Amino acid sequence: xxxxxxxxxxxxxxxxxxxxxxxxxxxxxxxxxxxxxxxxxxxxxxxxxxxxxxxxxxxxxxxxxxxxxxxxxxxxxxxxxxxxxxxxxxxxxxxxxxxxxxxxxxxxxxxxxxxxxxxxxxxxxxxxxxxxxxxxxxxxxxxxxxxxxxxxxxxxxxxxxxxxxxxxxxxxxxxxxxxxxxxxxxxxxxxxxxxxxxxxxxxxxxxxxxxxxxxxxxxxxxxxxxxxxxxxxxxxxxxxxxxxxxxxxxxxxxxxxxxxxxxxxxxxxxxxxxxxxxxxxxxxxxxxxxxxxxxxxxxxxxxxxxxxxxxxxxxxxxxxxxxxxxxxxxxxxxxxxxxxxxxxxxxxxxxxxxxxxxxxxxxxxxxxxxxxxxxxxxxxxxxxxxxxxxxxxxxxxxxxxxxxxxxxxxxxxxxxxxxxxxxxxxxxxxxxx
Ligand SMILES: CC(C)(COP(=O)(O)OP(=O)(O)OC[C@H]1O[C@@H](n2cnc3c(N)ncnc32)[C@H](O)[C@@H]1OP(=O)(O)O)[C@@H](O)C(=O)NCCC(=O)NCCS
Numbered sequence: 001x002x003x004x005x006x007x008x009x010x011x012x013x014x015x016x017x018x019x020x021x022x023x024x025x026x027x028x029x030x031x032x033x034x035x036x037x038x039x040x041x042x043x044x045x046x047x048x049x050x051x052x053x054x055x056x057x058x059x060x061x062x063x064x065x066x067x068x069x070x071x072x073x074x075x076x077x078x079x080x081x082x083x084x085x086x087x088x089x090x091x092x093x094x095x096x097x098x099x100x101x102x103x104x105x106x107x108x109x110x111x112x113x114x115x116x117x118x119x120x121x122x123x124x125x126x127x128x129x130x131x132x133x134x135x136x137x138x139x140x141x142x143x144x145x146x147x148x149x150x151x152x153x154x155x156x157x158x159x160x161x162x163x164x165x166x167x168x169x170x171x172x173x174x175x176x177x178x179x180x181x182x183x184x185x186x187x188x189x190x191x192x193x194x195x196x197x198x199x200x201x202x203x204x205x206x207x208x209x210x211x212x213x214x215x216x217x218x219x220x221x222x223x224x225x226x227x228x229x230x231x232x233x234x235x236x237x238x239x240x241x242x243x244x245x246x247x248x249x250x251x252x253x254x255x256x257x258x259x260x261x262x263x264x265x266x267x268x269x270x271x272x273x274x275x276x277x278x279x280x281x282x283x284x285x286x287x288x289x290x291x292x293x294x295x296x297x298x299x300x301x302x303x304x305x306x307x308x309x310x311x312x313x314x315x316x317x318x319x320x321x322x323x324x325x326x327x328x329x330x331x332x333x334x335x336x337x338x339x340x341x342x343x344x345x346x347x348x349x350x351x352x353x354x355x356x357x358x359x360x361x362x363x364x365x366x367x368x369x370x371x372x373x374x375x376x377x378x379x380x381x382x383x384x385x386x387x388x389x390x391x392x393x394x395x396x397x398x399x400x401x402x403x404x405x406x407x408x409x410x411x412x413x414x415x416x417x418x419x420x421x422x423x424x425x426x427x428x429x430x431x432x433x
Contacts (some may be wrong), residue, residue, distance in 0.1 A: 114170030143257035178206035232391030304364030
């Protein structure tokens with residue numbers, strides 16, 4: 001018997017099957033042959049929320065949750081955050097290698113020259129209510145670009161794909177900044193081609209009447225680092241939406257909008273906002289112990305703690321903690337930091353959190369940092385969506401060029417009625433809804 005196989009005995013029929021094991025997985029389709037009779041469809045797996053199902057092979061991002069490891073294309077996140085810019089990392093995610101000097105210069109030029117939005121996009125955005133959530137504006141506007149670039153539908157053409165990738169990476173900060181300005185009642189600011197990617201974003205956000213907004217280098221570097229840390233995270237909810245929607249060959253604007261919509265949920269991109277609310281609720285350092293006690297008694301959770309994959313310190317949280325210190329030297333210390341540090345100290349020494357392997361995650365310090373930079377909590381998820389666009393697009397490219405992939409179409413276990421006789425309207429009973 002070959003070593004890399006799995007033998008299954010079906011106790012319903014006493015038949016035995018041998019299926020190959022590859023990369024620690026068996027192919028779900030290999031189970032289809034396991035049937036009780038000719039009218040049996042064949043065995044399927046049932047896996048709500050994809051808890052134990054690999055939906056693709058991917059060479060982009062590697063995570064070892066037990067060891068607290070995150071790597072893009074083989075490079076540890078710590079190394080990339082220290083030595084690279086976000087645009088270099090975006091290039092790495094998309095093309096598999098870090099760019100040479102010449103490649104990077106060209107890449108920066110290309111992205112910078114795709115930051116402008118068609119003027120009609122501005123009119124579209126102005127149609128939103130004054131208090132529209134920036135994430136609602138972001139998702140809708142990214143989808144609306146599909147109407148401006150109809151050629152984007154040619155998703156099987158590599159040159160066309162590359163053009164849309166550059167457009168999306170170039171334009172998402174512009175859309176994000178315009179969403180923010182709209183919610184502040186401020187006029188939109190156009191991109192400035194003399195700026196770096198984060199500097200341009202900052203000037204589109206915060207420029208007032210000065211002829212040229214000059215970004216603080218520490219803040220713009222901190223923002224760039226945050227972009228690097230959020231650029232990809234393998235098959236999470238938003239990325240799965242990206243892959244699922246684009247598997248129908250929908251254009252990348254529609255697929256990116258779908259991915260951003262998934263990100264908008266509070267269980268995904270919204271946790272950093274919750275951390276701030278929690279720190280406000282705690283109020284001061286001396287109340288932390290009581291708060292932790294209440295959490296242990298089952299009253300709520302420590303927001304920004306725990307992760308489905310990381311059962312060790314989230315490597316991104318360590319970098320953010322360091323980066324936050326740099327930001328506070330410029331902006332002044334966010335008083336919430338002291339509460340957060342105390343919370344972390346107490347929780348990490350506590351048996352409850354140690355036993356459950358609950359460590360600070362990426363959201364624990366990012367919210368405090370964003371707030372110190374001047375962002376309102378509603379913008380936090382939009383800030384996440386900007387860099388994640390690069391990751392989504394890398395995953396999209398990988399999907400489109402993967403010969404094993406097809407339109408995503410899960411199976412179901414049907415639990416409804418069998419065939420029923422039709423009931424005329426006068427004989428129907430009301431259903432309580
Ligand atoms: C991220 C999260 C959803 C992961 O959930 P999960 O992998 O399904 O883990 P579980 O919900 O099964 O938690 C396992 C145990 O730890 C506890 N736990 C998990 N996160 C906790 C937290 N933040 N505070 C207190 N207890 C927590 C659970 O109550 C459970 O305890 P039990 O075994 O006594 O029932 C969860 O940790 C959480 O809600 N964290 C807070 C929200 C957050 O920061 N999200 C951002 C993620 S990047």
